[in-house]
Amino acid sequence: MAKAFVIDVALCSGCYSCQMACKDEHCGNDWSPVAKPQPDTGQFWIKVDEKTVGSIPKVRVEYLPHLCGHCASPLCAGACPGGAVTTREDGFVLIDPEACTGCGACMDACPYGAIFNNDALGICQKCTGCVHLLDNGYPEPRCSEVCPTGALTFGEESDLAELIKGADVLVPASGASPRVYYRNLPGKFIAGTVYDPQAKEIVEHAKALAVSGGKIRSVLTDDFGDFWFDDLPVGSYDITITADGYAPKYFYGVRTDDCVNLGDIPLDRNGGA
Amino acid sequence: MQGLCKPGRNFAKWLEWNLHSADYAMPYQGEAKIRLPHRAETVRPPGAVFDDALIKEMNARGMSDVGAIDPEEMLRRLKRVGAFSIQLSEQQKRISDLVEVVNPIPTPPMQSIPKCMVHEAILNKEGISWNGLWSFCGPADEQWDTTCYPAKGCSRIHMIWTDSPCMVTCWNDGFSFVKAMRSDEIEFVLAQHPWLENDCYLADIILPVQTKFEMEDICDDPGGGVFTSVYHEHAAIPPVGESLNDFDCVVEVAKKISEDAYLKYTANGRKTEDIIDLFWQGSGVDHLDKEDDFHKKDIFILPCDPDIQKRVPPQLRLFAEDPENNPLTTPTGKLEFTSTGIQEHFPDDKERPPYPMWIEKGPCHDETLASPRAKDYPLLCMSNHGRWRFHANLDDITWHREIETMKVKGKDGYRYEPAWLNPVTAARYGIAHGDIIKVYNERGTVLCGAYVTERVVPDTIYIDHGARFDPIDAEALDRGGAINLISPHANMSTHVTGMVVSGYLVAAAKVTDEEMAAWRKSYPDSFARKVDEGCGVCLEGWLLADETAAS
Ligand code: SF4
Ligand code: SF4
Numbered sequence: 089m090a091k092a093f094v095i096d097v098a099l100c101s102g103c104y105s106c107q108m109a110c111k112d113e114h115c116g117n118d119w120s121p122v123a124k125p126q127p128d129t130g131q132f133w134i135k136v137d138e139k140t141v142g143s144i145p146k147v148r149v150e151y152l153p154h155l156c157g158h159c160a161s162p163l164c165a166g167a168c169p170g171g172a173v174t175t176r177e178d179g180f181v182l183i184d185p186e187a188c189t190g191c192g193a194c195m196d197a198c199p200y201g202a203i204f205n206n207d208a209l210g211i212c213q214k215c216t217g218c219v220h221l222l223d224n225g226y227p228e229p230r231c232s233e234v235c236p237t238g239a240l241t242f243g244e245e246s247d248l249a250e251l252i253k254g255a256d257v258l259v260p261a262s263g264a265s266p267r268v269y270y271r272n273l274p275g276k277f278i279a280g281t282v283y284d285p286q287a288k289e290i291v292e293h294a295k296a297l298a299v300s301g302g303k304i305r306s307v308l309t310d311d312f313g314d315f316w317f318d319d320l321p322v323g324s325y326d327i328t329i330t331a332d333g334y335a336p337k338y339f340y341g342v343r344t345d346d347c348v349n350l351g352d353i354p355l356d357r358n359g360g361a
Numbered sequence: 362m363q364g365l366c367k368p369g370r371n372f373a374k375w376l377e378w379n380l381h382s383a384d385y386a387m388p389y390q391g392e393a394k395i396r397l398p399h400r401a402e403t404v405r406p407p408g409a410v411f412d413d414a415l416i417k418e419m420n421a422r423g424m425s426d427v428g429a430i431d432p433e434e435m436l437r438r439l440k441r442v443g444a445f446s447i448q449l450s451e452q453q454k455r456i457s458d459l460v461e462v463v464n465p466i467p468t469p470p471m472q473s474i475p476k477c478m479v480h481e482a483i484l485n486k487e488g489i490s491w492n493g494l495w496s497f498c499g500p501a502d503e504q505w506d507t508t509c510y511p512a513k514g515c516s517r518i519h520m521i522w523t524d525s526p527c528m529v530t531c532w533n534d535g536f537s538f539v540k541a542m543r544s545d546e547i548e549f550v551l552a553q554h555p556w557l558e559n560d561c562y563l564a565d566i567i568l569p570v571q572t573k574f575e576m577e578d579i580c581d582d583p584g585g586g587v588f589t590s591v592y593h594e595h596a597a598i599p600p601v602g603e604s605l606n607d608f609d610c611v612v613e614v615a616k617k618i619s620e621d622a623y624l625k626y627t628a629n630g631r632k633t634e635d636i637i638d639l640f641w642q643g644s645g646v647d648h649l650d651k652e653d654d655f656h657k658k659d660i661f662i663l664p665c666d667p668d669i670q671k672r673v674p675p676q677l678r679l680f681a682e683d684p685e686n687n688p689l690t691t692p693t694g695k696l697e698f699t700s701t702g703i704q705e706h707f708p709d710d711k712e713r714p715p716y717p718m719w720i721e722k723g724p725c726h727d728e729t730l731a732s733p734r735a736k737d738y739p740l741l742c743m744s745n746h747g748r749w750r751f752h753a754n755l756d757d758i759t760w761h762r763e764i765e766t767m768k769v770k771g772k773d774g775y776r777y778e779p780a781w782l783n784p785v786t787a788a789r790y791g792i793a794h795g796d797i798i799k800v801y802n803e804r805g806t807v808l809c810g811a812y813v814t815e816r817v818v819p820d821t822i823y824i825d826h827g828a829r830f831d832p833i834d835a836e837a838l839d840r841g842g843a844i845n846l847i848s849p850h851a852n853m854s855t856h857v858t859g860m861v862v863s864g865y866l867v868a869a870a871k872v873t874d875e876e877m878a879a880w881r882k883s884y885p886d887s888f889a890r891k892v893d894e895g896c897g898v899c900l901e902g903w904l905l906a907d908e909t910a911a912s
Pocket of ligand 2: 099100101102103104105106107136151153231234235236237238239240
């Protein structure tokens with residue numbers, strides 16, 4: 089019987105409400121024995137990261153809210169020399185502020201950067217799952233409660249099984265088995281705009297093919313002449329663009345370590361007319 | 362356009378609804394209108410020359426605004442802007458105590474200047490004139506009238522009494538405003554504000570004002586786009602320091618002027634509780650509050666009428682169905698693609714022609730990349746309402762300031778206002794992400810932190826307005842990133858007031874270590890001011906000595 093979070097990044101609007109609500113709950117509030125007050129700035133028990141991908145004008149912003157994984161195999165607990173990190177029956181991993189000496193071993197061990205040093209109090213601190221609320225009848229933590237889009241869901245791991253199916257965790261190789269699951273983590277995109285330089289017009293419904301490892305994807309350009317291959321795994325892609333009356337255009341070995349904007353792509357008319 | 366307001370073709374305006382519509386955002390609540398009296402209404406009408414007979418007439422018409430240049434002209438204007446002047450409703454008039462509290466006070470001759478022209482009025486010794494007067498959201502025909510400063514029979518401004526001012530960071534050509542406030546014209550400036558920031562630095566006396574959290578008040582929300590309500594606000598915390606609420610600040614000044622002024626201003630020393638209850642009784646909606654929610658819950662949400670659609674058609678539906686018999690309020694009664702009013706009055710206005718179109722440059726504005734000015738100022742500065750602020754509000758919120766898009770921590774540890782640049786543009790000027798940069802034009806220089814991102818196009822620089830002024834040289838150089846300090850001065854066009862501060866030309870360059878060192882040497886006091894790690898510019902930076910520590 090463990091609690092879990094499911095974060096659907098496709099629903100996250102990057103409003104930062106979760107980050108604010110968490111600070112509102114913990115900054116300057118002493119929830120001992122669960123946690124000592126969080127300092128006003130510098131700690132993010134839940135943090136929204138924003139990453140800009142692509143290039144003008146094919147740009148997207150990806151939001152990633154992240155918090156302590158309350159992991160099934162918490163590396164922090166193993167690293168703590170004083171045994172200050174324990175797991176509750178409901179799966180929450182807590183740092184006992186009385187037992188913690190602030191040595192920082194847990195910070196170094198955490199693969200998620202979820203633990204922070206409180207110099208003034210000489211302790212390490214992190215997300216508590218708001219257990220001080222849950223233990224007093226509150227149905228969910230502040231962060232998930234405040235999320236206006238439903239991107240952040242909290243509940244019994246078994247109840248969330250449907251949502252967790254096919255979901256990812258961050259840094260799976262850590263082996264920590266975090267109970268914060270992600271849905272719809274975006275892959276990479278390859279995009280471009282197809283146009284006819286002679287007509288000074290974009291080309292609608294041109295066909296774009298992306299071939300990688302024997303797998304073929306195909307999309308058409310839209311009303312703006314744009315094509316988007318979304319959610320691609322990292323790899324190497326051969327792109328072909330064809331349209332009736334035009335000579336095809338090829339881009340070989342396009343790497344998707346990052347999202348790629350192929351820019352404005354001119355198509356030459358067949359026969360050079 | 363053919364389909365406008367036919368079934369299924371809807372339009373929405375959400376926030377600030379009340380500025381543009383006589384109806385509520387939530388149409389189901391349209392049964393009665395809130396007309397919460399406002400004690401300050403009586404002291405802010407524009408116009409001049411007080412006339413007893415006129416006041417009587419206006420009172421008879423239920424208007425509390427007073428003062429006129431000449432009675433007929435004033436009446437004409439008041440009629441035109443009827444929606445914008447607070448009227449005492451029938452109900453309010455029945456409550457004689459309330460009439461006493463908000464009773465129109467005979468005022469001495471008055472004049473009014475559009476906010477975006479205050480600096481021009483002060484600095485231009487010749488006097489100025491303009492078209493349009495009352496508000497950005499005023500009716501279109503306001504602008505057919507020309508108004509001048511000083512108004513007939515009125516003096517120039519000698520003293521300024523300002524309430525929560527933020528002209529330097531929220532309005533046009535802020536550095537000019539600083540010059541105006543410091544000019545010989547202005548003998549004295551009194552400011553009221555909860556925080557020492559922005560224009561307050563230019564004041565001779567600052568009265569510390571309570572925030573909403575420290576005071577009791579009555580409030581209504583007709584424009585938030587949520588359910589319209591009237592509510593009673595209580596103090597959440599005791600007043601901080603010696604602060605008083607805005608009203609009581611003025612009361613204290615009135616006391617010093619004379620017993621008579623004090624009694625008049627406070628309606629014979631009435632208590633706040635008393636006034637709040639009177640205002641509630643006069644709100645025009647108290648009779649709908651069957652359960653006495655206002656007193657029991659401190660909030661009364663106007664009831665909904667689920668049958669409203671049977672009684673009131675959707676907005677403009679009647680026009681859509683039968684435009685001839687249900688004309689719009691335009692001169693032709695039709696949707697006007699070409700404004701017949703502008704066509705008639707200012708057919709030759711090059712910058713605001715009757716039919717809207719792209720104007721490369723005009724007599725007042727030359728702020729596009731195609732301008733010869735772009736040789737020296739090659740970037741188009743885009744400026745919006747801040748993501749993390751509301752105009753000048755909330756620039757000091759510690760939890761916002763630690764977010765990467767809110768402030769950029771420079772290598773000197775100061776959190777600079779972000780200036781977004783495309784990587785191509787940044788590279789062209791040798792600017793890297795996180796660099797301290799100067800953004801400048803003929804009007805001055807503002808320091809920012811470079812935020813290099815693909816989210817803006819090349820040749821632009823994106824800086825929100827509203828960062829708090831942190832003057833290095835108050836008339837030329839700012840560290841806080843208050844970009845409106847260097848925004849254009851001119852009105853929208855020669856025939857209408859309104860500022861144009863969302864796009865204008867600037868240049869940007871990395872601030873070198875030598876340059877920063879030179880500024881530090883030339884302006885040691887500006888750099889010696891304390892800047893708080895969390896909230897940035899702060900009160901302690903401006904206090905000469907800590908008096909509380911001394912006592
Ligand atoms: S569960 Fe509570 S402590 Fe943890 S991130 Fe959410 S609000 Fe913060
Ligand atoms: S509150 Fe929800 S939508 Fe907002 S940033 Fe957090 S997860 Fe995203």
